[in-house]
Amino acid sequence: MADHAFSPWKVETRTRASSAFGLVALAVVIAAAAAPLFVSRSVIQDLFFILTMLVLAQCWNLLAGYAGLVSVGQQAFVGFGAYTMFAVVILAGLDPIVGILLAGITASVLAIPVAFFAFRLQGAYFAIGTWVIAEVVRLLLAQWKALGGGTGTSLPSGATREMFGVGLVSDWLGVRPSQAADIVCYWLALVLACATIGFIYKLLRSKQGLGLAAVRDNREAARSVGVDPGWMKSVVYLAAALVTGIAGALIYVQKARISPDAAFSLTDWTAYVIFIVVIGGIGTIEGPIVGVIVFFILLNLLADYGSWYLLVLGLIGIIVMLFAPRGLWGLFADRTGIQLFPVRRILTGASSTTKGVPHG
Amino acid sequence: MPILALDNVSKSFGALKVADQVSFALEKGEALGVIGPNGAGKSTLFNLITGNLGVDGGTVTFDGADVTRQPPMVRCLAGIGRTFQIPQPFEKLTVFENLLVAAAFGSSRTEKDVSDRCADILVETGLIARANQTAGSLGLLQRKRLELARALATQPKVLLLDEIAGGLTEGECQELVDTIRSIHAAGVSIVWVEHILHALTSVVGRLLVLDFGKVIAMGKPDDIMASKSVRQIYLGIEV
Structure with a gap:
């Protein structure tokens, strides 16, 4: 073994592109925060929609893209969070903001029994199981x-x-x-979106994120080096439920009207979200950001064509899955090697013992 | 007290007995070789020791504690490290990250605490020049080395090596034997399944012969290789 009285090794995750992007991201967030001073109310409502869909997409991407949990029942947490907020406001007479915070807690509490049952199922059965559970929650709240x-x-x-x-x-x-009220909701959505992306990025850069990647690559080998896949998946599932519940409550503060069919809509809160993640690029933080922008543009272009709209979305989804399985961001990243949220741990050495170590 | 002991361990897949009342003890600091024809149950034996497979009967004792019902991650933390016969790298992670995850989880430390040790193991196993390549881009020799390096990163007390020298050239094999020797010299107990006998006998002090899931013989390599029944079962098929 080499002698290391001083440590010649360094571990870096930052890249030049990511450092530059950090500054751009900061500027974008500041501009977004100042937007209500310059733009009309309808633009603020559009931006609110984009941000909340981005939060839902980041959560679904964390589940499916990193933990391999393809849930088709995230509407359970959107609806449950929204109903929590309504109960807090209507029955307890408290501020909707209190309702939003409580929604995060109730959604993660709901996630415990849901995980207990759904985690017994694998693959497609898990997907269908989560969907069935979401329907059960909808039927219960309709009572x-x-x-x-x-x-x-x-x-x-x-x-x-x-x-x-x-x-x-x-x-x-x-x-x-x-x-x-729209402006306050928008700012809350902006904070939630930044916090969600920040949280996910921090998670992926942590030891737990590394364990998650190991489980994704090879579950048996991961178990053999001390990683507990069941525990990892549970933590990710609870975290996604918490954020999804908060997002659901926030969406319904802005809508101000709720019904079980709308709050537990499979199309609105899971199908669109899956579309966003798939066309943007699953398994990357950048993917859902690209995806939500493409989704919003398509939504406006196709708004006048009724049900053709869903057909076209489906068709685009299929084409992307066939020809760019890693989504639009994946296509771009493969060509350029650019990563805005790098998680690679690059080992570099100051001493001569590392000659031949390629710099990433 | 032995570091690892199996007592009447059995496992069947349907009618096929892959482990039949297997009992043996590995002393602290010992190196034990396991031989036997293909399909004798050597890899299964490892899976039963690590917990990747559950036993049908019998007990596995490690470091004085009964670990028979423990999942693999708990046994890894207790100090059982293993390599897979067919390398199982985390393909999308880099070589360095493969070690990092094993070291951080396998010895319950932070990434920061283990990164120097991971780099040292990469130097020791000759993988340092490939530290930042994805494991999926490695060739067979490097994949085998990565198996060994990753197992070492978990800081094992017992290292289970599953045909780690298979498919290597004579020179590569010799390098690997030297590495394993120095690991053994550092105090790690070793159980090594291998077909390449001269590599095996240059490290281990005892041999265990398996056939159809049963322990046929156990003892000093010279005595084992001289035994008639072993020659019939093992060499008769191999040569």
């Missing part, structure tokens, strides 16, 4: 008469206008309270 039963209900008039921070924003920007 809740105090929250409108099967037809749903609305937030009390004034609930969002009196929400924490809305009065302040209304006075400060000189806008009507309903518009100020």
Whole structure:
């Protein structure tokens, strides 16, 4: 063994592209935070939609792309989070913001029994199992008469206008309270999106992220070097449920009207989300970001064509899966080698013993 | 007290007995060789020791504790390291990351604490020049070395080597034997399944012969190779 009184080894994950991207990302976030000062209310609503879909897509990508958990039942957590928020506002009379935070907790509590049953299933059975469980949760909440039963209900008039921070924003920007409520929701969505991406990136760069990658590559070998795949998957599943629940509650603060069919919609909260991740590039943080932008553009281009819209989305999804299985970002990254969120641990050495170590 | 002991361990796949009342003990610091014809149950024996397969009957004792019902990750943490006969690298991770994950999880430390040790093991096993390549891009010799390096990264007390020298050239084999010798000299107990006898006998002090899941003979290599029944079962098929 070599003598290491001083350590000649260094481990780096940063690349030149990622350092430059860090600055660009910071500028984009600052611009996004300042957007309500410059753009119209409808643009803010569009940006809110993009950000919340991005959060859902990042969560699904964490599940399917990193932990191999192809869930088709994430709408269970969107709906459960949204209903939690409605219950907090309507039944307890509290601020919707409190409801959003509680939604994260209730969604992760729901995830415990769901995981208990669904984790017994593998592959396609897991996917169908999660879907069935989401339907069960929808049917149960449709029985809740105090929250409108099967037809749903609305937030009390004034609930969002009196929400924490809305009065302040209304006075400060000189806008009507309903518009100020949209701006507050938008800022919350921006914070949630940044926090989600930050959390996932930190997770992937951590020891746990390395273990997750090992399980993805070879489950038996991972078990043999001390990694516990079941535990890893449980943690990821709970974390995704927590964030998905928060996102669901936030989406429904802005919508202000809920029904079981809408809040537990497979199409809106899972099918679109899968589309976003697949066309953007599964298993990368960049993928869902690219995917949500493409999705939003398609949504606007095809808005006037009714059900053709879903047909075209499906067709594009199939084409991408066939010809670019790693999505648009994968196509780009393979050509250029650029990674904006690098997780590779590159070993470099200051001493001569490392000659021949290629620099990544 | 032996570091590893098997007591009447049995395992069947349907009607096929792959481990039949196997008992043996490995002393601390010992190197034991395991030989036997193809299909004798050598790799199965390793899977039973590591917990990748569950036993049908019998007990596995490691370092004084009964680990028969423990999952592989717990046994790894206790100090059982293994290589796979067919290399099982984490293909999309780099060679260095393969070691990093094994060291961090297998010895319950932070990445930072183990990164120097991983680099040292890469130097020792001759993989340092490939540290930042993905494991999927390696050839057979490097994959075998990676198996050994990754097992070492978990800081094992007992190292199980499954045909690690198979498919290597004479020179490569000699290098590998030297590496294994120095690992053994550092105090790691070794169980080594191998067909290449001269490589095996240059390291191990005892041989165990398996056939149809049964222990046929156990003892000093010279005595074993001189025994008539072993020559019939093992060499008769091999040569």
